[in-house]
Amino acid sequence: MNISELLADLQDQHDKTTARASELRDQIDHLTAALAETEARLADLATTRKIIAERVPPGNKPDPPETNTAYQAIVNAFNQHPGRAFRARELHELLGMPTDEATVNVTRSRLGRLVRQGFLTQPGRGRYQKRT
Numbered sequence: 001m002n003i004s005e006l007l008a009d010l011q012d013q014h015d016k017t018t019a020r021a022s023e024l025r026d027q028i029d030h031l032t033a034a035l036a037e038t039e040a041r042l043a044d045l046a047t048t049r050k051i052i053a054e055r056v057p058p059g060n061k062p063d064p065p066e067t068n069t070a071y072q073a074i075v076n077a078f079n080q081h082p083g084r085a086f087r088a089r090e091l092h093e094l095l096g097m098p099t100d101e102a103t104v105n106v107t108r109s110r111l112g113r114l115v116r117q118g119f120l121t122q123p124g125r126g127r128y129q130k131r132t
Contacts, residue, residue: 071110073097078120078130085129 001009073095077086088108092099097107111128114120120128 070097070107071114074107074110074114075119078128082130082132085123085127087126088128091128 074091077091077094086094088104088111089099091097091111092104092107097103111120115122115128119131121131123129
């Protein structure tokens with residue numbers, strides 16, 4: 001490699017490095033703007049929360065989140081009847097839940113998740129039982 005080739009190679013590396021530095025500066029500018037927007041949003045949310053908290057009369061606390069979720073109701077039913085296999089519709093009837101097709105399909109999905117998690121087994125098509 002002669003001197004002119006070496007200088008050309010150095011110039012090429014310099015140009016590439018300059019371009020990369022420019023790209024990084026653009027990214028920094030973009031991220032700085034995004035960070036400023038996000039911090040402004042956080043400040044707005046904090047202010048809103050503070051204003052709402054000031055408007056709530058003393059002694060009025062928000063209702064606690066519901067602890068008996070649909071999953072918990074399903075698990076409780078299987079715990080109360082560990083040897084019994086249920087169909088989704090039977091489970092709805094036992095729990096006093098609506099038996100319309102859409103609601104039962106959601107429960108079928110939940111039961112499938114409980115099978116995949118290892119809590120339930122599926123002894124037959126459409127039937128679910130607590131794993132022993």
